[in-house]
């Protein structure tokens with residue numbers, strides 16, 4: 001696996017993926033691998049619909065898994081306006097950071113960070129947009145690169161993530177990336193969420209660049 005840093009805001013990773021994937025239901029590895037190049041970069045104005053389409057296009061069951069209340073989703077136009085306003089601000093003045101995960105020029109996922117205290121801490125979120133591409137290793141590799149990007153661009157001392165306690169995929173992914181378990185508690189984790197049990201994970205330093213296969 002090779003990792004290349006381009007400027008300060010984008011990271012390319014050559015990723016080994018399973019050709020048939022470990023699908024959510026089966027959890028079976030095919031053993032056959034393919035190669036893909038994953039690009040992790042800050043979003044531009046052209047990218048923000050990836051987030052909005054993902055949430056508005058999600059089933060009630062998926063939103064439930066995320067702990068998102070569908071009635072709290074802002075309408076598309078207002079949501080887009082808010083992100084475009086944020087992207088016009090200098091990074092230190094933004095209340096949210098938006099990161100795209102791309103493969104072959106196509107968006108495969110994204111991360112956002114909020115509750116930002118510049119130079120101190122932030123909270124991140126993680127999503128592979130196509131359900132059929134989940135469980136193939138994109139999450140571990142992208143979260144690792146995204147966390148490194150947040151540490152660098154926001155000068156963080158620590159990075160938190162608080163997925164729904166019953167949502168296995170992010171909890172497992174965070175542990176694999178090196179996040180440390182802090183506690184499980186009930187809270188309303190964000191403006192889109194309802195009151196729920198969440199697991200708090202923390203990363204105290206930027207993850208080390210990858211040197212081996214993510215499947216190792």
Ligand SMILES: CC(C)(COP(=O)(O)OP(=O)(O)OC[C@H]1O[C@@H](n2cnc3c(N)ncnc32)[C@H](O)[C@@H]1OP(=O)(O)O)[C@@H](O)C(=O)NCCC(=O)NCCS
Pocket residue numbers: 022024065066125126127128129133134135136137138139140141162163164167168169170172173176
């Ligand atoms: C969370 C998410 C980004 C992880 O990305 P991914 O590409 O699916 O994860 P990976 O294939 O890199 O797998 C990472 C680890 O999670 C495990 N995992 C992935 N999906 C899982 C599932 N549905 N159930 C249990 N474990 C799962 C993998 O087995 C792997 O652990 P292992 O290597 O010890 O076996 C992705 O599954 C996703 O977008 N889920 C829906 C959105 C979501 O829940 N976001 C969290 C909101 S905070």
